[in-house]
Amino acid sequence: MAPDRRAGVTVTVDAATKVYPDGTEAVAPITLTLDPGRTTVLVGPSGCGKSTLLRMIAGLESATAGEVLVDGEPPTIVQRRGELAVAFQDPSLLPWRSVAANIALARELARLDRDDERVAELIDLVGLTGFAATKPAALSGGMRQRAAIARALATDPRLLLLDEPFGAVDELTRQQLARELPALWEGGGTTTLLVTHSVAEAVRLADRVIVLSPRPARVLADIPIKLPRPRRDSDPAADRLERAVVEALERGHAGGDAAQTGG
Amino acid sequence: MIVAVTASIRPLAAPARRDAAVGVAGVVVALVAWEVLARSLEGAFVLAAPTAVVVAIVDNGPLLGRALAATGSTALAGFVIGNLAAVALAGLAAAWPRSQRTVTGLALIVVCLPLVATAPLLRVLLGPGDGPQIALAALAVYYTTLIPLLVGLRAVPDTWLDLVRVAGRGAVTALVVVRARASVPYLAAGLQIAAPAAFLGAMVGEFTGAERGLGVLTIRASRDLDVDLTWALATIAAAVSMLAYAIVGMIGRAATGGQPPTILAAPRIAAGPGRVRRTLASTASAVVATIVLWWGGIILLGITPFVARTPLDVVGIFAGTRDGGLTRDALFAALCDTAVYVVPGYIAGLAAGVLLAVLIVLAPGASGAIMPVAVALRSVPIVTSAPLIVLLLGRGSLGAITLIAVMVFFPTLVACLHGLRQAPGQVLDVMAVYATAPWRVVVRARIPAMLPAFFAAARMSVPAAVLAVTVVEWLATGTGIGALMARSASLSNYDALAGAVVLVTAVAALGYAAVGAIETRMLARYAPEQAS
Structure with missing residues (x-):
């Protein structure tokens, strides 16, 4: 039986490392499992290798040693089934396509029908109603980011990878996007991995936060976030979890040993 | 040979209007100086005054018109053929990246071929008709379009290509969905430079024994020491080339809706670690491809051993x-x-x-x-x-x-x-x-x-x-x-x-x-x- 398109996948990272040809070690041996339908957030200092790890899971980078499997298969196989989507820090909208055509691009690439209704629905969902025919150049940074997230959702992916999707916008827009957009992929069964360096964002969005050390990335802490959803702006429990994440980051910065807690 | 550099055309804001005014004034001053100089050199058979050029053009109107039509039509045919070849080769290089070094190496060798020798050879091979003019126009155009197009096909942000890759699609999809459209402004810039290049190629072809065209008239006028007609022909050729450059540029800007990109030249064949090895490999592949085309061409076209x-x-x-x-x-x-x-x-x-x-x-x-x-x-x-x-x-x-x-x-x-x-x-x-x-x-x-x-x-x-x-x-x-x-x-x-x-x-x-x-x-x- 064909897998349900909406059911999330299990991602297994097994002692995967990444060393670039110039000798730069981006990712130290990392082992972790992303559970289906859960949102995992990777946090770590800038340049620690978290985006590299995300790209390895997306099948955009190969592991130097170890392996990355999605439902027991290499990510490139999952790519070909159109079950994987990525939103990058840069919205990466094609400038000659309208918002609607950029969102539809994901469906074209995944060899799905164009489904104008679904595209229109996504445009409304991300708050771009009335901008379907607008070219990216005429949009603000936050609007472009919304369009990019709509594009990532357009194929109803089983694995959604978000590489600092709110990184390139101003703080107010960032908070607004982080408040509104998670509802789009939460509860739908999609396995989601989000990379960020904002601790507050991580705790707000995650079912589980994985703290990475400075380069080469290794797991410093694996912190489950068991807060009720929808999450509130101010919550003492969230504050405690944020402190736990910050402490883990500081330990990593001070060269502390890798320690795995919970998970 | 023209390096593909397009000047950025700014909107006609106040400083641009001033620049335009200065430009017009500069042209007027140059024309007056030209007239004065020509009159002072009268009898030396070196320089025709602008007024003499105008008279020569009017006097020889029908003759110049027919020659212009002949040169223009062969240049246009070469422009189309050369550009189609360039687009096909650039597409091949983008869809099959391994071929890129050979394609650019071969392109460099073709552009280094001396026209002075290839033109008469083409005349011998293709006979007295329009063939050599069209072939030379196509050769002149091929490089000026290929290089900007290759640059444009590659000048795509990595994340656009990642979008294609995460969908499990390959180089051909990336070419069709992303690279082709992204390269249009570069193609437009290349075509703009190619327009006068086609004209140059066609005229060189005519120098080698064509029956009609501006090149034929230029040779006759030079030989007859007809200074006025030589300058008139030069003026027409220059004006048509500039006009072609301007018109293709205008069409390009209308089509792309933006400023043309600046393309300085083909990227260096190799740089970074392993440069020497890669340079040798790409040189060898281009030389082998040239020899295959050269020898294969002689056999396939059945060129007589007297010439080949x-x-x-x-x-x-x-x-x-x-x-x-x-x-x-x-x-x-x-x-x-x-x-x-x-x-x-x-x-x-x-x-x-x-x-x-x-x-x-x-x-x-x-x-x-x-x-x-x-x-x-x-x-x-x-x-x-x-x-x-x-x-x-x-x-x-x-x-x-x-x-x-x-x-x-x-x-x-x-x-x-x-x-x-x-x-x-x-x-x-x-x-x-x-x-x-x-x-x-x-x-x-x-x-x-x-x-x-x-x-x-x-x-x-x-x-x-x-x-x-x-x-x-x-x-x-x-x-x-x-x-x-x-x-x-x-x-x-x-x-x-x-x-x-x-x-x-x-x-x-x-x-x-x-x-x-x-x-x-x-x-x-x-x-x-x-x-x-």
């Missing part, structure tokens, strides 16, 4: 096994004569281009008068300017060196000016805060920023200088390898012709590689972000 020389024959010529080394010695002697013109001309052109660019940056007001003229003159075919420079400066070394310098000067100026303006604004602001003298700003901030553009122009000017020197030796001085090729063609000495083609092509390609090697070292030091 295979790669083995050419090896025999240079090894001295065919004629005891007579041809080889003549070729090398002629090449030494050529070096006397081409080296000073090339260096003078580069120096003049850099100096004028720096002057324009130091005195921006001059730009409005100089740049429109420079951009326009860049599109004037060399076969048009060569007879004029011969009329003005004579058949000696001064005329030859000047013509080579002119060929190198315009692309260098446009590229350097673009480069000087690339200096980071914040660096300039820091210098402004310390009230740094303008010349110091040029030396410390602008010239380092200019180096990538300068070297791109210097590299691309090598084949341009070789084209210029061979044309000027053929049409004017009667010495060196250009004249030797022309003489060999008229005497049906195909050993010498084939040897000259291989020698000139190899020297031009080696010169290109040598400048590229200096460029890589300089950029590694002054612009490391450009060196990979």
